[in-house]
Structures are given as structure tokens and as C-alpha cells.
Amino acid sequence: MSRERSLSIADNSQSRTLVSTTMTSKKKSDKTSTKSLWDWFLPFQKRKDGQVKISISTKVFGFLINPLEGVITLQQCFKEAQPTDVFLVTCPKSGTTWFKTLLFAIMNRDLYDYDDHPLLTTNPHACVPFFETYAIENATNLRPDLSLLATHMPYTCLPDSILVSGCRIVYVYRDPKDLFVSLWHFANKIRSKELPTLILGEAFEQFCRGVSIGGPFWDHVVGYWKASIEWPDRVLFTKYEDMKNDPQLHVKKLAQFIGYPFSIKEENEGIRQKILDLCSFESLSNLEVNKNGLIRLGQDMVLENKSFFRQGKIQDWKNYLTTEMVERIDEITKHKFKELA
Numbered sequence: 001m002s003r004e005r006s007l008s009i010a011d012n013s014q015s016r017t018l019v020s021t022t023m024t025s026k027k028k029s030d031k032t033s034t035k036s037l038w039d040w041f042l043p044f045q046k047r048k049d050g051q052v053k054i055s056i057s058t059k060v061f062g063f064l065i066n067p068l069e070g071v072i073t074l075q076q077c078f079k080e081a082q083p084t085d086v087f088l089v090t091c092p093k094s095g096t097t098w099f100k101t102l103l104f105a106i107m108n109r110d111l112y113d114y115d116d117h118p119l120l121t122t123n124p125h126a127c128v129p130f131f132e133t134y135a136i137e138n139a140t141n142l143r144p145d146l147s148l149l150a151t152h153m154p155y156t157c158l159p160d161s162i163l164v165s166g167c168r169i170v171y172v173y174r175d176p177k178d179l180f181v182s183l184w185h186f187a188n189k190i191r192s193k194e195l196p197t198l199i200l201g202e203a204f205e206q207f208c209r210g211v212s213i214g215g216p217f218w219d220h221v222v223g224y225w226k227a228s229i230e231w232p233d234r235v236l237f238t239k240y241e242d243m244k245n246d247p248q249l250h251v252k253k254l255a256q257f258i259g260y261p262f263s264i265k266e267e268n269e270g271i272r273q274k275i276l277d278l279c280s281f282e283s284l285s286n287l288e289v290n291k292n293g294l295i296r297l298g299q300d301m302v303l304e305n306k307s308f309f310r311q312g313k314i315q316d317w318k319n320y321l322t323t324e325m326v327e328r329i330d331e332i333t334k335h336k337f338k339e340l341a
């Protein structure tokens with residue numbers, strides 16, 4: 001499959017042409033992917049009537065059925081993106097939950113006190129919904145009240161309105177080795193208890209072949225990386241590891257990019273640190289709501305809030321991957337990102 005899209009994008013001064021990346025996948029691996037996707041997330045492929053369906057698009061794009069419906073709805077019907085909107089885009093397990101809280105806290109910092117903040121009692125995914133899930137439940141009124149939304153959609157799948165609106169897109173990259181390990185843990189957590197544990201080696205094989213929610217990891221990254229190079233004022237390419245290693249610097253950059261820079265007064269009051277403390281792994285994962293609460297992420301998908309908080313560390317892959325696995329994934333990364341160097 002090969003897909004290329006050209007769009008006209010309006011900015012303040014001129015009209016430009018935006019060409020998204022080409023997504024490629026070989027027919028042969030599509031076949032494998034279908035079976036594999038099925039295997040990873042079987043419980044959520046069942047519909048209410050007990051029927052299990054998988055569409056051609058699911059096979060091609062790697063979306064689960066529920067989000068895919070939302071993606072199509074958005075592509076066909078969402079026309080109301082605003083220049084003030086902020087879209088957080090991630091591959092699953094890149095740090096979505098964390099960046100949702102950071103962006104939410106930055107953008108709403110005039111509204112809430114830090115000892116009575118919504119993030120203390122509400123799961124981040126309830127504060128900042130996934131747009132594709134939101135679209136399924138709000139198909140008749142796709143314009144949300146919020147100006148902050150998140151998505152796992154690949155660049156090639158973004159609705160045109162988002163691309164032409166001049167809104168900000170924040171993309172979060174995470175080392176695929178850590179991302180994979182996180183995804184593997186998550187998949188095992190949310191799988192039906194009737195199913196056997198997903199074996200690490202099998203999951204690794206599938207991931208390397210491009211099986212992941214939102215499509216192949218590397219293509220996902222390349223799409224947004226290219227957009228960030230072409231439109232640096234619109235698309236911020238940021239890294240989980242950078243935020244971990246130097247949160248002060250990177251949260252400042254994040255706030256500046258989305259148009260909410262910290263004032264000198266706020267800096268003197270330590271607001272940046274307060275946001276970082278509020279959104280830290282330790283703080284969020286120890287909240288009652290995130291230890292014991294549940295979140296509905298679509299019609300048939302109810303997850304424990306705690307499944308979004310495991311360790312929040314860098315290089316946990318060292319505890320799971322063999323030397324061969326590390327060499328293989330690094331080689332794929334090198335090969336796929338060669339054109340970006």
C-alpha cells in the first residue's frame with residue numbers, strides 16, 4: 001500500500017503545499033499484521049453482539065475498530081479546527097498520559113490552584129480525550145469545547161482541517177525499545193484473562209514488522225518528523241527522554257511553542273516547577289483516582305487508570321531485551337530514519 005497526500009495549507013503570509021510522508025507496507029506483511037493485531041488486543045475486537053469484525057482499513061492502518069470509526073468520521077466531517085487548538089500526537093506508550101497532563105496544566109494554569117486541581121481527582125485521559133474516541137461519541141457535534149486534544153493518528157490520517165487551521169501539533173517520540181516494552185506490558189494487562197500471556201519474543205517480532213496501534217511505529221515518527229522540519233512553528237517534535245532528563249528546559253519550550261510562555265512573574269512564583277510536580281510520575285501514579293479508578297476509552301473499552309502508570313523510566317528495555325533484539329530494533333531504526341539524518 002502506498003499513499004501520498006497533497007494539501008493546501010494556509011498560513012499568515014501565503015498558501016503552501018503540504019505533502020505528507022508515504023506510508024508503505026507490503027501485502028505479505030499486512031496478512032501477518034492482521035493476525036497479530038488480533039492476537040494483541042483480542043478482547044477489544046469483539047462487538048456488543050458478540051460478533052468479531054475486522055475491516056480492510058484496520059488491516060491496512062493498524063487501528064482497532066473503535067478508533068478507526070472515529071478517524072474516518074473526523075476525516076469526513078471535522079472542519080472546525082482552530083488556530084488556537086493544540087493537538088498532542090503520539091504513538092501509544094510514548095508518554096501520552098504525561099504530556100496530556102503537562103499541556104493541560106500549562107494551558108489552564110490561570111483557572112486552577114495546585115492544591116485543588118482537576119488532575120488531582122481526574123484521570124489525564126478524562127481531562128484530555130483522544131479525538132478519535134471523542135468523535136465516535138460526538139459524531140453530530142465534532143467541535144469540542146476544549147482546545148487541547150490528543151490522538152494516535154498517523155500524519156497521513158489527520159483530518160485536513162487540522163492541517164490547514166494553523167493549530168499547533170506536539171509530537172512526542174520515545175525510544176522504540178522502551179516504547180515496545182511498555183506496549184508489551186500494557187497489552188498483557190488489558191488482554192482477556194482467558195488468554196495466555198503474550199510472549200515477549202512474539203510481540204517483538206510483530207512490533208518489528210510494524211504491528212502497533214496507529215500503524216508502524218517508524219512510519220508514524222517519520223511522518224511527524226518531516227512535518228516538524230517543514231513547519232517548525234506548527235509541529236513540535238519532542239522526546240520523552242528529553243523531558244525526563246531536563247524537564248525544566250523542555251516544559252519551558254513546550255509552553256512557548258503552544259503560545260503559553262511563562263511570564264517572569266510566574267517564573268518567580270515557581271509555577272513551572274509546580275506544574276512539573278503535579279504531573280510527575282510519582283505524583284500522578286499515587287493519586288487515588290489513578291490507583292483505583294476506571295476509564296472508558298470507547299464503547300466496549302474500560303481500562304483501569306493504573307494501567308497507564310507502570311514505571312515511567314528510561315532504558316527499562318535493558319531488563320527485557322536480548323542483545324539480538326536490541327541489535328535488530330536499532331538496525332530498523334537506523335534504516336528507517338536514514339533519510340532524516
Ligand SMILES: Nc1ncnc2c1ncn2[C@@H]1O[C@H](COP(=O)(O)OS(=O)(=O)O)[C@@H](OP(=O)(O)O)[C@H]1O
Pocket residue numbers: 090091092093094095096097098178181182183185279280281282284308309310311312313316
Ligand atoms: N507522569 C509520567 N511521567 C513519566 N512517564 C509516565 C508518566 N505517566 C505515565 N508514564 C509512562 O508512560 C507510559 C505510558 O505511555 P502512554 O501514556 O503514551 O500510554 S497511552 O498511549 O496513553 O496508552 C508508561 O511507560 P512505562 O512505565 O515504560 O510502561 C507509563 O509509566
